[in-house]
Amino acid sequence: MRSTGHDQQKTRTLWQKLHIDLPLLAGILILMTLGLCIVYSAGGQSVDMAIKQARNMGIALFVMFAIAQIPPLVYRKWAVPVFIIGILLLVSVMFFGQVINGSRRWLNLGVAMFQPSEVMKLIVPIAVAWYVSQFDLPTKLVHIIAAFILLLIPTLLIAKQPDLGTSLLIASSGIFVIFLAGASWKLIGGCAILASAFAPILWLFLMKDYQKQRVLTFLNPEQDPLGSGYHIIQSKIAIGSGGLHGKGWLQGTQSQLEFLPERHTDFIFAVFSEEFGLMGVTLLLLVYLAIVMRGLWIASNAQHAFTKLLAGSLTLTFFVYVFVNIGMVSGLLPVVGVPLPLVSYGGTSMVTLMAGFGIIMAISTHRRFIM
Amino acid sequence: MRKNKRVVIRNHSAEANLFARRAFIAFLGVCTLILILFNNIYELEISSYEKYQTRSNSNRIKLLPVAPNRGLIYDRNNVLLAENKAIYSIEIIPEQVKDLEKTITEVSELLDISKEKQEKLFKSLRSKRRFKPIELQSRLSEQQVAMFSVNQHKFPGVFIDARLKRYYPFADLTTHSIGYVARINGHDAIMLEEQNKTENYAATRNIGKLGLEKYYQDILHGTVGHQEVEVNNQGRIIRTLDFTPPIPGKDLTLTLDIELQMIAKRALSGKRGAVVAIDPRDGGVLAMYSNPSYNGNLFVHGISTRDYKNILSSRNRPLINRTVSGSGYPPASTIKPLLALTGLEEGIITPETEIYDPGFYQLKGVENKRRDWKKWGHGKVNLTKSLEQSCNVYYYDLAYKLGITRIARMMEKFGFGEHTGIDIYEESRGIMPSVEWKRARKNRPWYTGETLSVGIGQSYWSVTPLQLAQAVSILVNKGQIKVPHLLKATTEVIAVDQSATDSDNTNEPQTGEQLPQQKLVTKAHPIDEKRPIVLKDAKYWDIVLDGMHNTVQKPGATAHKAFIGSKYDAAGKTGSAQTANLAQDQEYDAEATQESQRDNAMFVAFAPFEHPEIVVAVAIENVAKGGGGSNAAPVARQMMDQYFGDRVIVSKTKHPLHDNTYGEQYLENNTTGNN
Structure with missing residues (x-):
């Protein structure tokens, strides 16, 4: 082991010294470039908005670079206290949080607004990976149950804000760790059955009216074409009218004439499809697929169970963003507030995502270590 | 440290394998989901592309209909009778105005706009898009337009909008013939839908409601144009993509002569009645005027309730077009020439046939005596004299001998009881009584006494002045039937x-x-002809026409006085129709009779005698005294004087400047055999 580590050290490139994974960075930069173009178009060709988004990207790239410098095992060391602090922050949001648009997500720190649920997107996989990696793989049932409890606490706290999109992402990040750690197929099957049994209870007792409405709208958007169905109908029109080649950059009528709502944030994929067509969409999906492949490759080659699980979970969670967002915009899934990663306008989620990529890069580039 | 040791003894390669397997499964899952996404996008962008492209276009592309300009209407001398006049309104686009309240107050002060209008505008502000114009005041005066135009630079976002509205410069003079347009109502909308014209009328506000405006609605309207625009989600127009200009409606040139129309109005002033003048050569209507009339312009802007009530409740009923509709008039003696013609054709009389008129007519075995208008009778009467003097007894006898069926059959050929086919919809058929008609309408048998009344154009017989003019036209054309019409080209x-x-x-x-x-x-309107009337002997026409000529030209004949001094050679026939039922032997005294029960004066005429160019029919209701000769004939005279003006008509039968002697000579030549 030592010798291999030594060999590795010998062949380290400049990029590795900088703790940058070049293929991953290339994929990220392609997405950011596309994102910048399409934000400019969707924002009514506003240079202001493009500049702001470029700044967000710069900050996010810097955060990624900074986090990539931290040796990954540091996270394992700090997993427990950070998780506890995260939970405390979520609880304080419950009591002191600011209500914006009907949900309590933000803490007012005086100088800036802070969204603890965003940080939890990183803390939860770290915590669950920390817990699971202490035991032999495949994980025993007892530990799986314990890990579930670990991820259920923040998930429920965030779902209560309410923030369905984020709680979904956080739950899946934990579940991916458990899955990758080798939970038995019997268990996975059992859980799937249990979840489907749970669905009616969820519908009847736990879901709020506006959430139910979203599901109903998803099932039949034409029922209320000018009300709740408007978003999804206009989005499908935008995508469908793009055709094979698209209408061309800045030429999308659905977006330029403002028929499409939330076009620079959650529905940016519709703008992209309208202007670049199926060809553009194919390219975009391939870039996402490449990033996921690279992430899983890094995870498989990671040295330690903790880093494997963490990198795998972060990568798959990244894909959940992609799937939920595109699925929702194209009418496959109900509307859940999840942005298209690295493309949608906005700083918060981009910084969180890039922090995740920073961790993955750290896992990929830091010197092999001995446990 | 203990923990670490435990980790060291873990089976790393087994764990790595397990993870790699799981990661691979996850990767397969990712691939599957990406394929699902791709498939869904493919479905939208390729399989349903056309559907979504259509929906996308219908989102952004709007077709704004552009109304065509309505065709104008001219009289035969190209005098404009119906035009499209610009109506100005002042409008405001709220988003282009900085201080809305201040602007509106200032503009209102400048143009003297009422507080109510301002408040109404503020109210409508709330419900309207800020980039759509809102009307502050409509129908601005020219002074207001000028006043604002000078100050326009002070009020960005405020502008004057012009819209075309129908205007009839001659107002009530043309209402009964041209009619008017008014706002399309629910009834019209249904009609347009049934005829699949809704699209063509998308931008049209008014539609012909009466007269020619209604009859030629399709021709006058034209074809709608379209402006294809791109709009955003607010409905704001971003740009114009395409413009298809509307095709304006066709202009109409009428056979009407507005000056004749004016003469008719002047001649009928203060009376209820109607005048129709036709050119017998082509059936073109030269004048048709019904008095009293009303101003069609009132209806174009939407008539006020008060104005409408006034028109409706007027005792003289101006809404009735007396030239072609209403209950019609008994033709009275004006149809005697036609009855004489029927008698000749049926072989009942010859020009030489004479009867003795003692002042009354009595059927054998009947008590009832029919009085002639001349108490002591006309003595010996032949055909010519019967027309000149309008002898009733002659026609009682003739009608009795002809019988109602033969009369009705011939009169129907002359168009009585039928639509003439003139190009307005308001025409009624009148009544040509017959045995069948009475059976069908009254469920009563026909009485011989009624036949006698028909002989002097009374009984149930009812005609419109247009029908009378048309019948005379057929007469002067010797059987040729040209359908009367107002449209020339x-x-x-x-x-x-x-x-x-x-x-x-x-x-x-x-x-x-x-x-x-x-x-x-310019396309001339085709002249419609019906199957002509053919008589056993064509000279019968001349016999009857000569009789009408004498009626005007022979001194002492019923219509002579009215045409003394005319420069053209006219012929005609008078009539006085009873409207009240008089008891036997009761004397009619106009002054003692209630106004609505007084006689109607009727007159038909044509000129010049040899080659008639104009036929006039006049009906005047409830005249104070006298009959057709003294009341209606002067109206025809004025019409003809206007028509011929200073024209000198060379005639074999009448010297243009020396009429009396020439006329008398002529009469001597013609009447020697008869008297």
């Missing part, structure tokens, strides 16, 4: 085919000037 703008003009130009030297792309094309 239509004019439209036609785009000239460029290739056609190019080939034309090859033979001519190039002027270098661009030929206009459009030209005016």
Whole structure:
């Protein structure tokens, strides 16, 4: 082991010294470039908005670079206290949080607004990976149950804000760790059955009216074409009218004439499809697929169970963003507030995502270590 | 540290394998989901592309209909009778105005706009898009338009909008013939839908409601144009993509002569009645005026309740077009020439047949005596004299001998009891009584006494002045039937085919000037003819026409006085219709009779006698005293004087400047055999 580590050290490139994974960075930069173009178009060709988004990207790239410098095992060391602090922050949001648009997500720190649920997107996989990696793989049932409890606490706290999109992402990040750690197929099957049994209870007792409405709208958007169905109908029109080649950059009528709502944030994929067509969409999906492949490759080659699980979970969670967002915009899934990663306008989620990529890069580039 | 040791002894390669397997499964899952996404996008962008492209276009592309300009209407001398006049309104686009309240107050002060209008505008502000214009005041005066135009630079976002509205410069003079347009109502909308015209009327506000405006609605309207625009989600127009200009309606040129129309109005002033003048050569209506009339312009803007009530409750009922509709008038003696013609045709009489008129007519075995209008009778009467003197007894006898069936059959050929086919919808048929008619309408048998009344144009017989004029036209045309009409020609703008003009130009030297792309094309309206009336002997026509000629030209004849001194050679027939039922032997005294029960004065005439150019029919209701000769004939005289003006008509039968002697000579020649 030592010798291999030594060999590795010998062949380290400049990029590795900088703790940058070049293929991953290339994929990220392609997405950011596309994102910048399409934000400019969707924002009514506003240079202001493009500049702001470029700044967000710069900050996010810097955060990624900074986090990539931290040796990954540091996270394992700090997993427990950070998780506890995260939970405390979520609880304080419950009591002191600011209500914006009907949900309590933000803490007012005086100088800036802070969204603890965003940080939890990183803390939860770290915590669950920390817990699971202490035991032999495949994980025993007892530990799986314990890990579930670990991820259920923040998930429920965030779902209560309410923030369905984020709680979904956080739950899946934990579940991916458990899955990758080798939970038995019997268990996975059992859980799937249990979840489907749970669905009616969820519908009847736990879901709020506006959430139910979203599901109903998803099932039949034409029922209320000018009300709740408007978003999804206009989005499908935008995508469908793009055709094979698209209408061309800045030429999308659905977006330029403002028929499409939330076009620079959650529905940016519709703008992209309208202007670049199926060809553009194919390219975009391939870039996402490449990033996921690279992430899983890094995870498989990671040295330690903790880093494997963490990198795998972060990568798959990244894909959940992609799937939920595109699925929702194209009418496959109900509307859940999840942005298209690295493309949608906005700083918060981009910084969180890039922090995740920073961790993955750290896992990929830091010197092999001995446990 | 213990923990670490435990980790060290873990089976790393087994764990790595397990993870790699799981990661691979996850990767397969990712691939599957990406394929699902791709498939869904493919479904939207490729399989349903056309559907979504259509929906996307219908989101952004709106077709704004552009109304065509309505065709204008001219009289036969190209005097404009119906035009499209610009109506100005002042409008405001809220988003272009900085201080809305201040602007509105200032504009209102400048143009003297009432507080209510301002408040109404503020109210409508709330419900309207901020980039759509809102009307502050409509129908601005020219002074207001000028006042605002000078100050326009002070009020950005405020502007004057012009809209075309129908206007009839001659107002009540043309209402009964031209009619009017008014706002399309629910009933019209249903009708347009049934005829599949809704699209063509998308931008049209008014539609013909009466007269020619209604009859030629389709021709006058034209074809709607379209402005294809791109709009955003607010409905704001971003740009114009395409423009298809509307095709304006065709202009109509009428056979009407507005000056004759004016004469008719003046002649009928203060009376209820109607005048119709026809050119017998083509059936063109030269004048048709019904008095009293009303101003059609009132209806164009939407008539006020008060104005409408006034018109409706007027005792003289101006809404009735007395020339063609209403209950019609008993034709009275004006149809005697036609009855004489029927008698000749049926062989009942000859020009020489004489009867003795003792002042009354009595059927054998009947107590009832029919009085002639002349108490002591006309003595010996032949056909010519019967017309000149309008002898009733002659026609009682003739009608009795003909019987109702033969009379009705002939009169129907002259158009009585039928639509003449004139190009307005308001025409009624009148009544030509017959045995069948009475059975059908009254369920009563026909009485011989009624036949006698028919002989002097009374009984149930009812005609419109147009029918009378038409019957006389048929008479002067000796059986030729030309359907009366108001439309003379239509004019439209036609785009000239460029290739056609190019080939034309090859033979001519190039002027270098661009030929206009459009030209005016005038098309004469075809003259409609019906199957002519053929008599056993064509000279019967002349016999009857001569009789009518004498009625005007022979001194002492019923219509002589009215035409003394005329420069043209007229012929005609008078009539006085009873409207009240008098008891036997009761004397009619106009002054003692209630106004509505007084006699109607009737008159038909044509001129010049040899080659008639104008036929006039006059009906005047409830005249104070006298009959057709003294009341209605002067109206016809005025019409004809206007028509012929200073024209000198060379005539064999009448010296143009020396009428009496010439006329008398003529009479001597013609009447020697008879008397």
